[in-house]
Structures are given as structure tokens and as C-alpha cells.
């Protein structure tokens with residue numbers, strides 16, 4: 001097709017462009033942990049020749065792997081979502097001191113609006129706090145080019161460089177120009193203890209280097225092509241970066257703009273000159289007043305968060321309305337409609353566990369992050385807390401210590417296999433070591449489903465889908481010292497309920513491993529599954545199956561007359577029906593129905 | 605030819621919105637436009653409301669369609685057409701699939717699926733074209749082509765001709781599904797006569 005062949009032009013998402021940019025920049029080793037909106041970078045990067053890429057069990061591990069590769073002299077790359085950088089913050093802050101040998105770039109993908117996240121933190125603050133240069137692209141084309149710049153800066157200044165994206169860069173598709181891969185450095189062992197061994201004596205020396213390099217970075221920022229002034233007319237001048245730049249360009253196409261490609265450190269002279277050239281200086285940025293605060297600290301007066309919202313995403317409408325309210329017309333008001341939140345899939349194994357928990361009203365369910373967090377929503381409504389990955393186990397332990405005898409049989413933790421590998425294991429070690437009774441349920445669906453089905457150390461495959469060692473969860477828990485370990489098939493809903501009751505009541509720490517594959521795993525999608533159907537004549541309208549919340553089952557309310565017309569008792573309030581095209585054949589509803597109204601469809 | 609435009613796709617996770625918006629984007633690229641498209645992955649794909657924003661023009665900066673500026677809304681489900689009313693203006697065209705997918709509160713019997721909700725759009729002077737994309741898909745013999753039938757119907761509202769879409773299908777769809785998707789596109793296109 002003409003478009004592709006023309007001048008090497010490609011149509012890529014920001015994440016695909018970053019993978020291409022990493023490859024072109026000569027990245028040799030990359031490690032990351034999935035997290036929206038960063039996940040597709042690693043998945044795409046491993047498709048290129050000459051790059052080693054992997055899924056690490058968590059972000060700290062991923063960043064340390066990249067640091068090691070940099071110490072060995074090659075260009076290295078770590079990817080994660082914004083909250084992942086909290087997990088990796090420990091190595092990040094000290095790698096700032098060591099620098100590396102090969103270039104080291106750390107990608108943080110922020111999620112303003114929290115489309116798929118538990119908080120809305122602004123990771124530009126990490127650049128300031130860890131004293132690291134940070135680049136921020138506005139679209140996929142820039143993202144690709146900036147990968148190269150980031151590695152050049154990293155090597156020139158001997159520092160890790162942060163590259164920040166947001167959802168509206170990572171998951172935006174745009175036209176990207178393909179380039180060539182640079183020559184890659186070859187790895188070698190070189191001992192540089194004064195630089196790599198961060199004991200106080202060495203660290204104090206490196207500490208000074210950090211400040212020197214930031215002075216150099218500040219100077220460099222003045223001439224970096226990624227920072228540029230776009231001339232314009234009118235009294236207002238805008239300073240912006242990342243996706244906010246796009247909104248300013250759409251809202252005020254003729255205004256002068258200072259576009260920052262490097263958001264830390266800032267080019268002070270450039271900003272000062274720009275400020276002097278306009279009547280009113282307005283900083284447009286999503287989330288925190290990061291640029292604004294540092295521009296004000298230079299003694300430059302500007303407007304910013306007094307106009308622009310400090311929560312959620314922006315768009316050009318919001319920017320126009322904030323800056324020039326009279327210029328926007330009326331829009332249609334939204335209609336009052338039933339919401340459509342996401343739901344666990346038909347046949348999801350997690351549903352069996354949450355159904356059981358939803359029947360244990362007095363139990364506090366300390367939850368975690370994954371597809372199963374949807375167990376919070378009605379009708380299951382069986383999750384009582386969710387903080388960050390791995391916190392289910394530790395929060396449950398803390399509660400049980402606070403509650404003492406009172407809490408026995410009332411506290412349970414629930415987390416997925418990937419989350420257990422990520423940071424649940426250490427919590428479980430603590431639960432056993434410091435003796436508490438909280439029961440931990442590991443939902444082993446053989447994958448990291450939430451973020452799009454990545455492999456993990458328990459799934460038996462590596463990032464390329466090749467066979468890899470699968471950790472044995474039972475043996476792992478056993479060696480952590482857990483005295484009671486039970487494996488259940490969550491689709492066997494009555495047995496699962498029984499096990500839940502017994503284990504939660506037990507005074508010893510115990511682990512329930514709920515084992516059944518996610519229905520969206522490719523092998524499950526391909527597998528031939530039974531289909532369940534409703535025998536409407538037998539339905540008594542008891543709603544037992546409806547309370548599972550399976551999206552394939554819907555409830556049809558009836559008036560007394562309609563009930564009688566259908567041959568039901570007059571007082572029957574309605575009937576349940578399975579949409580057979582949606583059914584994934586888990587059988588949970590059939591086990592719950594006491595009236596033989598749900599049965600496996602016989603093959604014909 | 606119209607020099608720029610905003611096309612909004614909406615529906616329920618799993619309905620094939622990504623492919624539909626992708627085909628449309630490539631057809632616009634073929635026509636020589638700059639194109640940006642924004643989508644949300646992650647949580648939104650588990651049966652929740654999903655949307656994709658597509659903007660084309662000589663040079664597109666923002667990947668997001670502003671409220672009140674969608675020229676075309678391609679909605680794969682009735683409620684998901686009504687939900688995006690704030691994005692529309694009086695001259696918007698809405699191509700909507702007449703399928704109803706019950707949101708959880710309705711499936712649980714807690715709320716009713718609103719009747720005649722599309723009247724809310726037509727009452728405001730918006731041009732609403734309702735089509736049964738599933739019937740089209742059934743007719744061409746592959747249920748999974750309903751999304752491409754929707755693209756066919758929508759294509760009537762674009763200056764770029766049908767050939768660009770057919771070329772893109774040839775280029776982007778797996779060989780085994782090419783012919784049936786082209787059929788679905790053509791059948792969808794025929795459902796709407798637009799001048």
C-alpha cells in the first residue's frame with residue numbers, strides 16, 4: 001500500500017514508536033514489568049533482532065537488570081507505569097549517583113484521569129527529587145526521536161535519563177518515520193569501584209558529581225533542539241510540554257509557544273527571554289504545577305493552575321475554556337443513562353472465589369490489583385480494600401494484629417499470581433514469620449490478565465512465549481512456612497465455598513490457591529468449551545445465578561400478568577436467561593441452580 | 605474534499621471498535637491526511653464502555669475530539685450512541701448499530717434499558733442512521749464482520765471513496781477473512797444513501 005512504502009512512514013502507537021526508538025538507539029538489554037499505559041513497549045521491543053527483553057517480576061528488579069547491563073557497557077532500558085516507579089525508586093535514586101557505562105533510560109508512563117490506575121501521581125516530580133534529566137514527547141513521532149536523544153544525554157552526562165509518557169502519547173497512534181539502528185557498543189567487564197560501589201565515602205564524591213552534571217544539563221537544555229520557541233502573535237504566550245502542547249496548538253494556533261521537550265532541568269534563560277517577549281505568560285500542564293512552580297522559583301511571574309485544572313486530563317476544549325471562557329459555545333448536556341463499568345468476563349475463574357466471599361458477609365476482604373479488583377462491583381461486592389500491588393497480604397496481617405482474637409475468622413487477603421510474584425511473597429513471609437491467622441487466596445489464572453495477558457514467573461513461559469521455568473506456588477508457600485495450603489478449582493462453586501469457610505476459620509496462616517486459567521488466554525479461546533443454556537420452564541425466578549454477575553446471564557422482570565402468561569406462578573418476579581453466544585462454559589451458574597433450569601447443551 | 609474532521613467510535617469492549625477505527629484511519633492516511641487516533645486500553649476492555657477518537661486533517665495536533673466537535677459518531681450499541689451526546693453538534697451524523705447490550709445494572713434487574721433513547725439525538729436535529737450490522741454480518745456469512753459493516757455504512761459520510769477502504773482491507777486483514785470483510789463493507793455501505 002502506498003502509505004507504508006512512502007518515505008519509510010509507519011502508523012504507530014506511542015508505545016510501538018518507543019520500542020522502535022529503543023531499537024534504533026541501539027538498546028541491547030531491556031527489562032520491565034507490565035502496567036497500563038506502558039505495557040506494549042516491551043512486547044514490541046522483543047520482536048526486534050539484537051535486543052534482549054524480558055518481563056521482570058516487578059519494577060525494582062527490572063530497573064536493576066537495566067542498571068547491570070549499563071554497568072556492562074551497553075545501552076539499557078527499563079519500562080514501567082507511573083506507580084511502578086515507586087517500586088523502582090530505591091535503585092533509581094542511587095543509580096543517579098553511579099551513572100553507568102552504557103546509556104540508561106527509564107520509561108515512566110503516567111495515567112492522568114486514572115483510566116487504568118489507582119492514583120494520578122505526576123512522575124515529573126521524580127526527576128526533580130532524584131536529580132535526573134527527564135524528556136517528555138507530545139506524540140508518537142517525537143517519542144521515537146526522543147529515545148535517541150535520551151540515550152545520547154545519558155551517555156554524555158553520565159546519568160540515567162527518565163522518559164515520561166502519558167496515556168495520550170502511549171496509546172495514541174500517529175505517523176512515525178522509520179530510521180536506522182545505530183552501531184551498538186559491545187559489553188565488557190570493567191571494575192570502577194569509586195563509581196559503582198555506593199558506600200558513604202564513594203557516594204559523597206558522586207554526590208558532588210550529580211550536582212555538576214545537573215549544571216551541565218541545565219546549560220544543555222538551553223540549546224537542545226527539543227526545547228523550542230514557536231513564534232506567534234497576540235498578547236498571550238504559552239509554556240507547555242507533552243500532550244498539553246497539542247491542546248495549546250489546537251486552542252490557540254496563532255499564539256507564541258515555548259515547547260519544552262526536556263521538562264527537567266529547565267532552560268532558565270530561554271524561559272526568561274520568552275517571558276519577556278509576551279504580555280501574559282501561561283503555563284499549561286496536566287496534573288501538578290510542576291513547570292509553574294519551578295518557573296515561579298526563577299522569579300518569573302506566570303499564570304497556571306489558577307486557570308488550568310490540576311486533576312484529570314486536559315483537552316483543547318478545557319484549555320480554551322480556562323484561558324478564554326467567552327470563546328467556547330454551549331455543548332449538549334449528557335443524558336442520564338445506566339453506567340457501563342467493566343466486568344469480569346463470562347466464565348472468569350475469579351468469579352467463583354468472589355461469589356464464595358460475597359456470601360461471607362462478616363469477613364473483611366483485603367484486596368489487591370488485577371482483573372479480580374472487579375470483584376468489588378455489584379452484585380458480588382466482595383472487596384473491602386485495595387491500595388497497591390501486594391498490599392492485600394500485608395494489610396490483612398496488620399488488621400489481624402490490630403484486631404487480635406476479635407478478628408479471627410474475619411480477615412482474608414486476595415491477590416493474583418502475578419501480583420503474588422511481584423510483591424505478595426514478601427508479605428506472606430511476614431505473615432508466617434510474625435504469626436498471624438489471615439488467610440491468603442492466590443488467584444492463579446496462569447497469566448497477568450489485567451494488563452493484557454503477559455507471562456510471569458508462575459506461568460511457565462517467557463515474554464516470547466517460549467517455555468520457561470514455572471515456579472511451583474504450593475512448594476513456594478510451603479518453604480515460606482505456610483502450614484496449610486489448599487488448591488481449589490474455583491468453578492466448583494460449592495466445594496470452593498466450603499474450603500473458604502474452613503480456611504478462613506482456621507487459626508493458622510493458610511493459603512488457598514484458586515487454580516483455573518483465564519478464559520481469554522489464547523489456548524482457552526481456541527479450546528472447545530461446553531455451552532450452558534437455560535430451560536426457562538424450570539426457572540423459579542430465585543435469582544441465585546443472577547447474583548454471580550456473569551455478563552452472559554440477564555434478568556427479565558415480569559409483571560404478574562406476564563408471569564401467568566408464561567406459565568409461571570403469579571408472584572414470580574422474573575426469569576433469568578443465558579445468552580449462549582457469550583457463555584464460556586464454566587458451569588458455575590449450573591451448580592448454583594437448584595431447579596434444573598440450567599444445563600449443559602447436549603452436542604448434536 | 606473536506607480538509608479535516610473528527611470521527612468518534614463508541615461501543616462495548618470486545619465489539620471490534622479497534623479494527624473499525626484502524627481501517628478508517630488507514631483509509632484517511634491513504635487519502636493523504638495526517639491522522640491521529642486515541643484509544644484506551646486496560647480496565648476499559650473488560651466489557652465496559654469503550655471509545656476511540658480519530659482526527660484527520662492537514663496537520664493534527666490533539667489526539668482527542670473536543671466536546672461538541674465530532675462530525676461522525678460510529679456507535680456499536682444504542683446506549684453507547686446516546687452516552688456520547690456531549691461530543692455531538694447539530695450537523696453531526698450518527699451511524700448506530702441497533703444492537704442492545706444490557707449494562708450490569710439492567711442485566712441485574714435494577715434499572716431498565718431506556719426506551720427510544722435515540723430520539724434524544726434526533727430531537728436535537730442530529731442525523732441518526734440506525735443499521736442492523738449483525739443482520740448484514742449474518743448475510744455475508746461471518747458474524748465477526750459486523751464492525752466492518754459499520755465502517756461501510758459510515759464511509760458514506762466521508763469524502764474518501766470506498767476503494768481506499770477495500771485496499772486497506774486487502775492490506776491489513778488476514779487473507780482468509782479478506783473477501784468476507786470486503787463483502788461486509790460493501791453491504792454496510794449500501795445500507796445508507798447519502799448525498
Ligand SMILES: Cc1ncc(C[n+]2csc(CCOP(=O)(O)OP(=O)(O)O)c2C)c(N)n1
Pocket residue numbers: 033034035036081083084087118369370371372389415416417418419420443445447448449450451
Ligand atoms: C506497581 C504496579 N505495577 C504494575 C501495575 C499494573 N498492574 C495492575 S494489576 C497487574 C497484574 C495483575 O495480574 P494478576 O495479579 O495475575 O491478576 P489478573 O489480572 O491475572 O487477575 C498489573 C501489572 C500496578 N497497578 N502497580
Ligand code: SF4
Pocket residue numbers: 343344345347348349350371372445449450518519520650
Ligand atoms: S481477562 Fe481473564 S482474569 Fe480477567 S476478567 Fe477475563 S477471564 Fe477473568
Ligand code: SF4
Pocket residue numbers: 346347348532548550551552553578582583584585586587588589590
Ligand atoms: S456457565 Fe453460566 S456462569 Fe459460566 S459463563 Fe456460562 S452463563 Fe456464565
